Amino acid sequence: MKRDIELARDILVALEELESFDEPVIPDIPDRSKHEVVYHIKLLFEAGLIDAQNWSTDDGPEWVATSLTSAGHDFLDAARNNTIWEKAKSIVVERGSALTxxxxxxxxxxVVRGALS
Incomplete structure (x- = not known):
């Protein structure tokens, strides 16, 4: 499965919108399969943007989010604005880098520093 940076952002937004993290969660993302979301929860955990638990069984992988990390909040604060998000993505692509x-x-x-100048 390929990493989808838009899905990763959507998961972060969905997690931030939760009122609490009383229970581990796999957010429902429209037009995305549970398998895609679970895989990206694992990737976000590995990147340090969320805390998550591995609930995998013999039936397959199952990662559940337990909270956003401070780094996750910081990333989302910068990425939430669509204009800033699109500009940042275009900068990465223009420089020939991968969208990671x-x-x-x-x-x-x-982009944020430029907006503050």
Whole structure:
């Protein structure tokens, strides 16, 4: 399965919108399969943007989100605005880099700094 940076962002937004993290969760993302969402929860956990638990069984992988991390909140604060998000993605692509969490963190930081100048 390929990483989908838009889905990763959608998951972060959905998690932030929860009133609480009383229970581990797999957010319902429209037009996305549970399998796609679970895989991206694992990727976001590996990137340090969320805390998650591996509930995998013999039936298959099952990662559930337990909270956003401070880094996840920071990333989402920068990525929430669609204009800033699209500009950051275009900067990464124009420079010939892959759209990864790390390259987007750098580009988002540059776009936000430019907006503050």
């Amino acid at each position: 969490i790390e390259t987007l963190k750098i580009a988002l930081s540059q």
